Amino acid sequence: MTAGSGAASPSHGPRLVVVHPDAGVLAEAVAARLLTRVLDIQSVRTPVHVVLTGGTVGIRSLAAVAAHPVRDAVDWTGVHLWWGDERFLPTGDPERNETQAREALLDHLPTLPPENVHVVPAPGDGVGTPEESAALYADEISRFTPDGATHLAFDVLLLGMGPDGHVASLFPGNAGLDAQGTTTGVHDSPKPPPERVSLTFSAIQAAQEVWVVAAGAEKAPAVASALAGDPVTTTPAAGALGTQRTLWLVDLAASGRVS
Numbered sequence: 001m002t003a004g005s006g007a008a009s010p011s012h013g014p015r016l017v018v019v020h021p022d023a024g025v026l027a028e029a030v031a032a033r034l035l036t037r038v039l040d041i042q043s044v045r046t047p048v049h050v051v052l053t054g055g056t057v058g059i060r061s062l063a064a065v066a067a068h069p070v071r072d073a074v075d076w077t078g079v080h081l082w083w084g085d086e087r088f089l090p091t092g093d094p095e096r097n098e099t100q101a102r103e104a105l106l107d108h109l110p111t112l113p114p115e116n117v118h119v120v121p122a123p124g125d126g127v128g129t130p131e132e133s134a135a136l137y138a139d140e141i142s143r144f145t146p147d148g149a150t151h152l153a154f155d156v157l158l159l160g161m162g163p164d165g166h167v168a169s170l171f172p173g174n175a176g177l178d179a180q181g182t183t184t185g186v187h188d189s190p191k192p193p194p195e196r197v198s199l200t201f202s203a204i205q206a207a208q209e210v211w212v213v214a215a216g217a218e219k220a221p222a223v224a225s226a227l228a229g230d231p232v233t234t235t236p237a238a239g240a241l242g243t244q245r246t247l248w249l250v251d252l253a254a255s256g257r258v259s
Ligand SMILES: O=C1O[C@H](COP(=O)(O)O)[C@@H](O)[C@H](O)[C@H]1O
Pocket: 053, 054, 055, 056, 057, 058, 085, 086, 087, 097, 159, 160, 161, 162, 163, 167, 168, 169, 191
């Protein structure tokens, strides 16, 4: 495993890149890091706000959390779980990030209070459009945002990344990239389903720690582009930045290195 560092800017913390041998080790390492970070925070304060991601290695990492023995050292009653994006599909749909996260992790946490799980509202029950869902989700986030703050400073915000460089549901060239506020409805996603809900860049960049997780050679060009600081219009992952720290947790193939 190797690590390198990037430059810090006035509003963002340092950016670190950590390369892992393969996707399996990456998922285990993400789980260990997340549990350690939550425990560290809980030793000084509560609650802890964690933003989950969907995606292949994202869900694999959640399953690794569920299987990790340190899982039971966490006080889950003091952890709040959110999502960086959601596919605008009915509750229980297997393609919803929520459904996959429940199966991988949440269903294995008996002490996690249901009210600490802040899902992006699904279609139905008065929610007809991604915009309505996004507005309700923003309202829920605002309940936990300190008075006077623009955004909730999530403790850890996990992001998967697509081969096209999308993070959350912010896709290259999509109108969602320009959205203001905390959340946005997304239409015409190039990756199915076409309708989604996403945190905006400004909400993502208010997080204390942003961790981008990516595995596989098909992600290597986007990883390189984001780390080179290409425009977010073409590589949205370049805008994945945390106020305290940004971690790029990748496997060897996604790093672009040949073993
Ligand atoms: O659609 C999505 O895709 C990305 C990345 O998925 P992956 O399978 O290529 O890892 C994910 O981060 C995002 O949350 C999700 O909605």
